Amino acid sequence: MCDSPLVFFGLYRNLSVASEAMGHVPVLPQQVLDLLSPGPGETVVDLTVGLGGHALMLADRIGGDGVLVGFDVDPLNLEKARHALNDCACRVELIQANFREARESLAAVGVKQVDVLLADLGVSSTQLDDPERGFSFQGDGPLDMRMDPRLEVTASDIVNRIKEKELADILYYNAQEMASRRIAKRICEARRDGRITTTARLMEVTARAVGVPDPASRRSRIHPATRTFQALRMAVNDEIGCLGALLDTAPDILSPGGRIGVIAFHSVEDKPVKVDFRKRKDEGIYRVLTKKPVVADEDERRRNPRSRSAKLRVAVRLPEE
Numbered sequence: 001m002c003d004s005p006l007v008f009f010g011l012y013r014n015l016s017v018a019s020e021a022m023g024h025v026p027v028l029p030q031q032v033l034d035l036l037s038p039g040p041g042e043t044v045v046d047l048t049v050g051l052g053g054h055a056l057m058l059a060d061r062i063g064g065d066g067v068l069v070g071f072d073v074d075p076l077n078l079e080k081a082r083h084a085l086n087d088c089a090c091r092v093e094l095i096q097a098n099f100r101e102a103r104e105s106l107a108a109v110g111v112k113q114v115d116v117l118l119a120d121l122g123v124s125s126t127q128l129d130d131p132e133r134g135f136s137f138q139g140d141g142p143l144d145m146r147m148d149p150r151l152e153v154t155a156s157d158i159v160n161r162i163k164e165k166e167l168a169d170i171l172y173y174n175a176q177e178m179a180s181r182r183i184a185k186r187i188c189e190a191r192r193d194g195r196i197t198t199t200a201r202l203m204e205v206t207a208r209a210v211g212v213p214d215p216a217s218r219r220s221r222i223h224p225a226t227r228t229f230q231a232l233r234m235a236v237n238d239e240i241g242c243l244g245a246l247l248d249t250a251p252d253i254l255s256p257g258g259r260i261g262v263i264a265f266h267s268v269e270d271k272p273v274k275v276d277f278r279k280r281k282d283e284g285i286y287r288v289l290t291k292k293p294v295v296a297d298e299d300e301r302r303r304n305p306r307s308r309s310a311k312l313r314v315a316v317r318l319p320e321e
């Protein structure tokens with residue numbers, strides 16, 4: 001058990017309060033615990049430890065004999081997770097690494113097989129809310145979008161360097177932006193007047209390309225720049241490539257009976273999870289626990305807007321014949 005007072009007065013309520021204070025509330029907390037069912041003494045890997053919200057719940061379940069490994073590419077979040085997990089009774093290993101290298105990073109801390117793998121994909125609220133990180137068009141800042149500061153290519157590099165067709169493909173394939181060609185064309189025209197280096201400038205160019213949305217349209221409920229920002233963030237951080245590498249490695253890392261859970265926030269990242277789990281089910285490698293993705297109930301959707309698009313899929317590693 002964690003020695004933290006959080007645990008004693010009702011884990012979830014207090015966890016919410018603590019996480020809200022830290023700026024991030026973990027999504028689908030009860031469903032994660034129910035489906036991944038971490039038990040005493042187990043080895044759990046939170047592949048996207050973020051601010052430690054899910055990790056704290058998992059650590060509480062595995063107790064003093066368990067091992068919790070947390071990965072994050074963002075050293076600032078990792079520091080916050082370290083703080084949140086400080087009083088946990090289990091062995092805690094926090095590693096600044098990309099989960100695409102999960103196997104090698106786990107081997108480096110002496111962990112070969114794990115009982116629970118959790119990936120809560122995308123960015124954290126701390127990253128989104130900091131204008132200096134450049135993830136959001138709400139507030140002006142440098143057009144950066146690197147979750148991992150060791151990466152060399154920023155969103156600004158992509159926007160200013162690549163060809164119009166490539167840019168349109170990024171917008172279309174990463175975020176299903178229907179106006180991808182129009183936006184890419186407008187960006188390429190705008191950059192002739194000078195490099196696009198800020199979030200405000202990119203938002204302005206994108207909004208101008210898309211035009212004022214029709215209030216009657218379902219798609220108009222989101223800001224016209226939302227998909228462009230999402231697509232660029234995914235490109236900068238190679239989010240789909242990382243997810244693919246993780247899905248390929250997971251069966252080798254999981255012990256027989258081990259559980260993997262992935263929380264996705266849009267169809268472009270949920271689809272590869274669905275397809276992978278189905279393929280491995282057909283191959284006799286996984287049993288899929290979630291026929292349909294698990295989503296947040298009304299109460300959670302109201303309390304935590306981020307949960308509205310969350311989809312959790314869980315599978316169990318079957319023993320080899």
Ligand SMILES: C[S@@+](CC[C@H](N)C(=O)[O-])C[C@H]1O[C@@H](n2cnc3c(N)ncnc32)[C@H](O)[C@@H]1O
Nearest residue numbers: 026048050051052053054072073074098099120
């Ligand atoms: C949605 S947040 C996770 C929040 C966490 N579940 C919590 O309860 O606090 C996603 C985190 O994953 C990290 N991340 C995203 N892609 C990653 C990757 N490929 N490898 C490691 N960390 C990654 C981000 O930096 C971010 O901190």
